[in-house]
Amino acid sequence: MATNVSLQLFGALLLFLALQPSESLLNHGMFHLVCNHSSPDRSPKWNNLQLSYGLQFDSPPPAGLNFRQVIDAIDAAFKTWQPVLPRLVFRKVRGVGGGVNVLVYVNAGPLVPSDPFMKLVFVNVTVNWSTGLSPAGNQLDMQSAVVHEVGHVLGLGHSQSPDAVMYHVLDYGRIKRNLSQDDITGLQNLYG
Numbered sequence: 001m002a003t004n005v006s007l008q009l010f011g012a013l014l015l016f017l018a019l020q021p022s023e024s025l026l027n028h029g030m031f032h033l034v035c036n037h038s039s040p041d042r043s044p045k046w047n048n049l050q051l052s053y054g055l056q057f058d059s060p061p062p063a064g065l066n067f068r069q070v071i072d073a074i075d076a077a078f079k080t081w082q083p084v085l086p087r088l089v090f091r092k093v094r095g096v097g098g099g100v101n102v103l104v105y106v107n108a109g110p111l112v113p114s115d116p117f118m119k120l121v122f123v124n125v126t127v128n129w130s131t132g133l134s135p136a137g138n139q140l141d142m143q144s145a146v147v148h149e150v151g152h153v154l155g156l157g158h159s160q161s162p163d164a165v166m167y168h169v170l171d172y173g174r175i176k177r178n179l180s181q182d183d184i185t186g187l188q189n190l191y192g
């Protein structure tokens with residue numbers, strides 16, 4: 001059984017103009033996060049870790065959620081990574097015009113950023129999201145998923161550790177909002 005992918009990270013490269021519909025793997029209650037990554041010929045690291053992000057809603061919130069719940073989940077996901085590196089700061093900006101480092105795009109379909117240096121986190125509103133502390137067995141925790149995608153924004157790949165936020169599978173009904181030691185070590189090694 002296949003379903004639409006919930007989240008994709010689009011790197012800043014033209015690579016993603018060749019975007020094609022992706023399918024996720026749905027196995028035994030697990031959701032495979034399908035993530036597009038930046039081109040390997042370009043460093044995934046940021047030189048300046050004072051990063052701005054903005055939200056763009058081109059759709060009503062996902063069913064059962066309101067805008068505030070979605071915004072809070074996304075903001076919390078960005079904040080999760082900040083304590084790992086003293087010089088990492090995510091600054092939220094209003095509007096998504098030029099210069100924003102990370103655009104969180106909420107809609108039923110992704111877009112291709114017009115700014116080649118912008119990273120995109122796509123939140124697909126057609127997914128059965130939860131923002132509460134007890135997602136049902138057929139719901140995905142939005143904050144957990146966005147924490148994962150922000151890890152990619154920072155340059156991390158997937159972890160082999162099932163407990164890591166950066167593991168490539170997010171279980172339905174599971175909260176995984178906190179970083180594991182594997183996630184922390186990975187980011188510190190990348191920027192150490």
Ligand SMILES: [Zn+2]
Nearest residue numbers: 033034035168
């Ligand atoms: Zn991923």
